[in-house]
Amino acid sequence: MTKFVLKRLGVGLIQIVSLMVLVFFLIRLLPADPVARFVGLNASAEAYAQAEIALGLDKPVLEQFKIYLLGDEQTDGLIHGSLGNSWISGSPVLYHIGLTLPATLELILLSFLISVSLAIPIGVAGATSPNGAVNKGTLIYGLFAGSQPEFSWGTIFIFLFFVVLGVAPGPLGRISPLTEPPDPVSGMIVVDSLIAGRADLLLESLWYLSLPVLTLSFVLTGPIIKMVRENVSQSMSLGFIQYGEAVGLSKKMLASDSLLAAVAPTLTLIGILFSFMLGGAVLIESMFSINGLGQFSLQSVLAMDYPAIQGVVIVISSLTLLVYLLLDVAQALLDPRLRA
Amino acid sequence: MKIIPAESPAPPGTQALSARAWSALLLAFLLSGCHAPEQSADTDSAVIYLVEDVPAGLNYDGPAASLHTSQVGIVNLMDPLLEYAASPEVENGVQTSDFSSFEGSLAENWVYDPAEQSWRIDLRKGVYSCAGNELTADDVLYTFARAKSVSGAAPVGWFLASVASVASFDTSVFDNPAKRRLGDEISKLGRYSVKVFQSAPNPLFPHILTSFALRVFDSQEMRKHATESDPWSHQYVDEQTSPGFGPYCTERWIKGDEFVLTANPYREERAPSIKRIVFKRVPLSSNRFVIMKMGEADLSDRLTPREFEALAGLDNLKVIGLTGNETLFLHMNFKSPPFDNPLIRRAVSAAVPYDWIINNGYRAQAKQWLSVVPTRYPGVSENFQPPPGGLEAARQLLSQAGYPNGKGLEEFQENFQLSYVAEKQIALGPIANAIRAKLREVGIPVELNPIPLTQFGDRTLVKRDLPFALSDQEKPVVVDAGYAIQLFFASPSAGGVNNMTNYHNDSVDALWASARTTANPSARAEFIARALDQIAADIAWLPLAEFKTQWATHTELYGFRWYPDNSIRFSDLYRKEH
Incomplete structure (x- = not known):
């Protein structure tokens, strides 16, 4: 290994x-x-x-x-270890990346946490009961969520939950402008609030992140459900599952075994989506005024800020490769044949 | 990460929780669902200002100096020596300035001595920086010495001093490092007095002192942060704050996110009424619009005309603004045929839909621009008139030029690409499209060509090869028509700085040369007026509209005043119940 x-x-x-x-x-x-x-x-x-x-x-x-x-x-x-200074601000590129990367990671980690938590049980339920309501509902949701890009859903959610219903915060970033953020340790406000022992800040940051996370999760959950459902369905036709069914194993056990067999391709999809979102969350970041890595990349490109562009490329590619490496390791752990 | 720590105490309610308490809290949160947390206690006193971006830098000789957002930060942290005097006139909620007279800001007296071409400047006493240091002549000397060092990425301070003919602030500083040291062109007369010598009589000197650059640094604080490799503390100003003698101090600055100012605790005279300003970056204008609409912020700008219009009628909000120096014009490059043909320039000027641009493009918050310099500037008259007759006149002019119904112009298809800044698509896209439609109606084969701001700047400022463009971002930062001529219309050989359309007229160059050297103000005004008439007759730029600089604000906020950099001075503002 x-x-x-x-x-x-x-x-x-x-x-x-x-x-x-x-x-x-x-x-x-x-x-x-x-x-x-x-x-x-x-x-x-x-x-x-x-x-x-x-x-x-x-x-x-x-x-x-x-x-x-x-x-x-x-x-x-x-x-x-220096990436140079940004030509826009004069500050080190590492300062900007240290500021923006945790914001993006916080947004996408929370979104993936919710998406994966929802997608796996729904996908498995859809696969094990192909004619059930869950499967039909999932199909409709998949079509619905995938029909528009995330910025479009973001606009709709802001209008609906903030302007019309008044039950969500405005698109003002990760925390109220009047609140002093916690001392940065990880740069993720949710984590730093926990480290600082600030319940008020934790609640406030979760509150402000609720709409962007909802938007991103709404878009991400669809393809993950589809991938889980397809792969669990395929694995249910494998010999060892059919044998288990023949010997009378419970539906729950069968689903669990099928899911294990379906984990590898699902992990691959999650890894690809995660890597894509590192730079691709720019629309959500713009929409919700989050000072993330996507925003910084966009500004750098528009301003032809060469050191910043180079720095962002190095960091995103390193993280992407790290994610892929972790995926490869996970795949290899799941399937020893891949270690050769 | 380098976040400037706040000096204010942590909000009440801060306390460490045990792991068990955390678990309970998280569980309670998940079970109860999200709810709006209570806002911090200082909601009433702070002003939340929604901005397109927070300052990228605060160094007027640094890389971000040309950005409007940076200038807003600089002018609220640093005071200038002089300001334009306030005018009693208030237009649509905004007080104007009287550009023909000055009032002291950090300076108490300023006197010009024509015999030795020098200005004596006496400083106010008892003015303190955020670090508690008193303003003295040493700070002024330091400020000019730093400008002359041309050590920053963009030497704006040197540039303005050279435009105002401050002695030995010339181009030799770039060739000879020894010339970068401040000599006796600025001398200390006493603890609170300095004398500035000019190389020639030049009335621009007091004007440049009002701009965002050459504001006075707290030299003690700056020196404290100097290093061997950065003796002028550029890094400190780029990353931490710009220590000056202004009304506000930097409380927190998270680049790309927020910028928080608090009132200078050492300022007794002219202390600001609003004690805390929170600049919050909300990059999308549609979001700034909805947040203002929902009453979650006090102030915003850079909205689209339609958004301003929609906010104007709402309770608790008002839209204020005036026609200052923001203009829209068509750039036709004299080196790009057929724009070297005066008949083609006139045909374009006849066909442009001025009324549509004003009424639809700017929702009637603009007026037709009938000059090549903002008409609010002193000595500028409305001396431009497009040929009467609209499209019919345009067709006739095209025929006279040898292109009946535009036939033959397809040869210049490349040069009829109408460029504009892609980042301003929402504002400029519809206007460019309306111009394109009208010009095509008379046979001019225009296509749209939105390009990034960086490319636009490169092709207008450096390469000067953009044939045809729509621009709304050029304005002379010094309120003087002569400065505008030097900046945009004089030939490079005659001292022109940024003649982006490659305009050349010997008579304009000669008039500008005469205006520069005369010590007689009325003769100078006459030379400038004649030069402007010629520039307008040649359609060096095709002026389209002067549009309002606007702000959407809470009805309780008053005291807005317009300055030529279009930046709010928060120390002017106060709250009053509506």
């Missing part, structure tokens, strides 16, 4: 380095010069030139790459 993990880690490292090199050079080929945005339109040619020097863009691209990797007298490089 150790060999298996090390091999996966090695491949992952090569992938991250390749991606980093590719992104570094590709963004510099885009037909826009970021300097103009930073100096503004009330600037002289001299100010522009000064800004270009300050951002290091006056140097040849290969030299820029060398500085990015190794640093120079004034700045640390990637090998020192």
